[in-house]
Amino acid sequence: SRTLSLAVIPGDGIGREVVTEGLKVLTAVLPPDTKLETKEYDFGATRYHATGQTLTDEDLTQLKAHDAILLGAIGDPSVPSGVLERGFLLKLRFAFDHHVNLRPSKLFPGVGTPLAGSPAIDFVVVREGTEGPYTGNGGTIRTGTPHEVATEVSLNTAFGIERVVRDAYERAQARPRRKLTLVHKNNVLVHAGHLWTRIFEAVGREYPDVATDYLHVDAATIFLVTQPERFDVIVTDNLFGDIITDLAAAVSGGIGVAASGNINPSGEFPSMFEPVHGSAPDIAGQSKADPTATVLSVALLLRHLGYEAEAARIDTAVQADLAERAGQPARSTVAIGDALAARVSG
Amino acid sequence: SRTLSLAVIPGDGIGREVVTEGLKVLTAVLPPDTKLETKEYDFGATRYHATGQTLTDEDLTQLKAHDAILLGAIGDPSVPSGVLERGFLLKLRFAFDHHVNLRPSKLFPGVGTPLAGSPAIDFVVVREGTEGPYTGNGGTIRTGTPHEVATEVSLNTAFGIERVVRDAYERAQARPRRKLTLVHKNNVLVHAGHLWTRIFEAVGREYPDVATDYLHVDAATIFLVTQPERFDVIVTDNLFGDIITDLAAAVSGGIGVAASGNINPSGEFPSMFEPVHGSAPDIAGQSKADPTATVLSVALLLRHLGYEAEAARIDTAVQADLAERAGQPARSTVAIGDALAARVSG
Ligand SMILES: CC(C)[C@H](C(=O)O)[C@@H](O)C(=O)O
Numbered sequence: 001s002r003t004l005s006l007a008v009i010p011g012d013g014i015g016r017e018v019v020t021e022g023l024k025v026l027t028a029v030l031p032p033d034t035k036l037e038t039k040e041y042d043f044g045a046t047r048y049h050a051t052g053q054t055l056t057d058e059d060l061t062q063l064k065a066h067d068a069i070l071l072g073a074i075g076d077p078s079v080p081s082g083v084l085e086r087g088f089l090l091k092l093r094f095a096f097d098h099h100v101n102l103r104p105s106k107l108f109p110g111v112g113t114p115l116a117g118s119p120a121i122d123f124v125v126v127r128e129g130t131e132g133p134y135t136g137n138g139g140t141i142r143t144g145t146p147h148e149v150a151t152e153v154s155l156n157t158a159f160g161i162e163r164v165v166r167d168a169y170e171r172a173q174a175r176p177r178r179k180l181t182l183v184h185k186n187n188v189l190v191h192a193g194h195l196w197t198r199i200f201e202a203v204g205r206e207y208p209d210v211a212t213d214y215l216h217v218d219a220a221t222i223f224l225v226t227q228p229e230r231f232d233v234i235v236t237d238n239l240f241g242d243i244i245t246d247l248a249a250a251v252s253g254g255i256g257v258a259a260s261g262n263i264n265p266s267g268e269f270p271s272m273f274e275p276v277h278g279s280a281p282d283i284a285g286q287s288k289a290d291p292t293a294t295v296l297s298v299a300l301l302l303r304h305l306g307y308e309a310e311a312a313r314i315d316t317a318v319q320a321d322l323a324e325r326a327g328q329p330a331r332s333t334v335a336i337g338d339a340l341a342a343r344v345s346g
Numbered sequence: 347s348r349t350l351s352l353a354v355i356p357g358d359g360i361g362r363e364v365v366t367e368g369l370k371v372l373t374a375v376l377p378p379d380t381k382l383e384t385k386e387y388d389f390g391a392t393r394y395h396a397t398g399q400t401l402t403d404e405d406l407t408q409l410k411a412h413d414a415i416l417l418g419a420i421g422d423p424s425v426p427s428g429v430l431e432r433g434f435l436l437k438l439r440f441a442f443d444h445h446v447n448l449r450p451s452k453l454f455p456g457v458g459t460p461l462a463g464s465p466a467i468d469f470v471v472v473r474e475g476t477e478g479p480y481t482g483n484g485g486t487i488r489t490g491t492p493h494e495v496a497t498e499v500s501l502n503t504a505f506g507i508e509r510v511v512r513d514a515y516e517r518a519q520a521r522p523r524r525k526l527t528l529v530h531k532n533n534v535l536v537h538a539g540h541l542w543t544r545i546f547e548a549v550g551r552e553y554p555d556v557a558t559d560y561l562h563v564d565a566a567t568i569f570l571v572t573q574p575e576r577f578d579v580i581v582t583d584n585l586f587g588d589i590i591t592d593l594a595a596a597v598s599g600g601i602g603v604a605a606s607g608n609i610n611p612s613g614e615f616p617s618m619f620e621p622v623h624g625s626a627p628d629i630a631g632q633s634k635a636d637p638t639a640t641v642l643s644v645a646l647l648l649r650h651l652g653y654e655a656e657a658a659r660i661d662t663a664v665q666a667d668l669a670e671r672a673g674q675p676a677r678s679t680v681a682i683g684d685a686l687a688a689r690v691s692g
């Protein structure tokens with residue numbers, strides 16, 4: 001028998017509603033010999049207003065003891081933009097060295113897309129999570145004057161690029177199409193771009209069975225709407241990954257079904273799984289939020305911890321449920337969670 | 347009577363074919379009292395291979411004497427990626443202080459779009475052209491070793507942001523919907539993001555009749571495919587502008603109709619007009635390229651030089667021609683140019 005120790009962070013807005021359904025499905029799918037232990041953490045806007053804290057060293061010590069972290073959503077209009085994003089979400093990614101940000105994009109049958117003709121979309125983006133323009137590096141001089149200068153420094157290391165590129169090759173090799181596309185802007189951002197390109201090519205020599213491709217980020221956005229079926233695995237930097245995964249979510253069913261894992265592949269720190277969507281305060285508390293993205297994030301969590309069969313059962317259940325939804329009136333958060341839990345345990 | 351002195355840069359690939367049609371339409375639309383003087387320049391891959399030069403000080407002195415520049419396309423697979431982009435295209439933008447990169451997106455009736463339901467798309471992106479991550483700032487240490495570090499520095503000045511934001515407000519105020527959206531990532535790139543946001547709000551107080559809005563760049567890509575009709579004028583930094591204008595072109599008829607102006611609003615330097623598409627070497631010399639984007643760039647050129655009525659005639663001609671194309675076999679580059687020239691002179 002095995003114990004799965006999970007840190008649960010409901011967060012703000014619709015976070016608690018979707019996490020409740022995620023846990024419902026997780027409980028239903030786990031094998032009887034696995035004991036689930038959850039501990040809830042109160043991070044987010046409420047705690048920030050009460051204490052001024054977003055994520056302390058003591059919090060990180062506690063979180064580190066878990067096998068994984070499930071997060072609903074963090075963010076509220078009452079908190080100035082950037083405070084929780086940087087003080088909690090990015091701080092956690094950096095502290096736990098979540099250098100692989102995994103974001104699958106799959107257009108399930110019956111699911112709406114803004115694209116005409118419902119193309120066959122099934123790819124995964126491996127976004128670097130601990131470098132690039134996300135390090136907070138930079139600053140301002142003559143702040144608030146007409147002569148102000150502000151800089152943002154993108155930091156890129158051979159170490160940081162090599163490990164995420166290698167992870168992406170491994171994932172590409174394990175998929176039927178075995179194709180990996182590097183997305184960057186190496187004709188303009190030459191310093192970082194050439195480093196990414198060189199490492200991408202060097203590591204690629206160890207994976208001769210993986211076909212490779214390069215696209216500038218601007219061209220990649222074109223193909224994501226005109227030929228999304230051309231993508232299998234994409235590897236890219238932190239900022240480009242942020243941008244193209246939102247676009248990818250939009251074309252493959254919307255953020256209601258977009259899952260995400262912030263992964264530390266070595267297992268030195270627990271990985272964190274969360275829906276790509278935000279806290280959606282406008283619909284919070286009304287059981288209107290779609291918990292599917294959270295449930296799919298639970299599948300990523302299970303796969304990461306070695307529960308491949310259970311993860312696959314969730315994917316199958318979601319696919320069946322989505323197919324049934326087409327043309328039906330919208331169901332509540334709870335109803336969707338119940339239906340998915342019933343399917344995975346059935 | 348007036349003389350219009352134009353520097354013409356056919357460039358590489360399909361460049362000459364599309365520029366020929368652009369000039370044909372320009373000649374047809376100009377009033378009889380305007381004398382068109384053109385001078386051709388041989389920038390691009392051929393010159394680079396023959397001389398190693400991309401754009402010299404002497405070239406800039408010659409170009410500066412013209413009223414405007416019309417460019418076809420620059421770039422060829424025989425030249426290493428980045429050499430012509432940085433050595434010619436970006437060098438020209440920086441040397442001639444082209445800080446307003448204007449890119450209209452309009453989905454004309456009858457034109458195909460990858461989006462279902464053909465939404466009403468009619469907006470313009472004002473992209474900053476002389477700052478941000480495009481300055482070439484940054485470098486590498488321990489180059490080629492496992493300990494390499496590469497940086498890219500985004501440079502942003504109050505001076506540079508204020509002038510492009512002001513230009514965007516002016517353009518928004520002159521349009522019926524009077525709406526301006528700032529696109530940035532100010533929750534993560536806080537140094538530059540806060541500077542952009544502060545200036546956007548401060549300048550906005552001088553334009554109380556312009557409605558304003560803010561979107562993170564990742565969210566903007568979602569709305570560009572799910573609700574493109576929400577946009578009127580967008581102002582954004584150099585890199586975000588690069589990315590979203592390619593996406594904007596893709597959803598509003600493709601790069602075959604995407605025009606662009608690299609504008610120096612003060613007139614101290616000539617502005618440069620070019621289609622957004624590249625040199626497309628795969629179809630060069632076959633009269634397959636669509637010259638419409640170049641013809642629409644000629645309209646931007648005319649509008650910039652004060653020929654508003656002539657620019658409007660080109661827009662009307664293009665709209666009529668595109669409507670006629672629906673369902674018809676593809677016409678040659680020359681045939682499209684002839685048809686447009688006939689319409690504007692008719
Ligand atoms: C909230 C924000 C800091 C975050 C990011 O930019 O990474 C989000 O957009 C995401 O993609 O997870």
Ligand SMILES: CC(C)[C@H](C(=O)O)[C@@H](O)C(=O)O
Pocket residue numbers: 187188218431432435436588
């Ligand atoms: C060719 C390249 C340097 C250029 C850019 O990045 O600005 C192009 O993509 C564009 O948008 O004009």
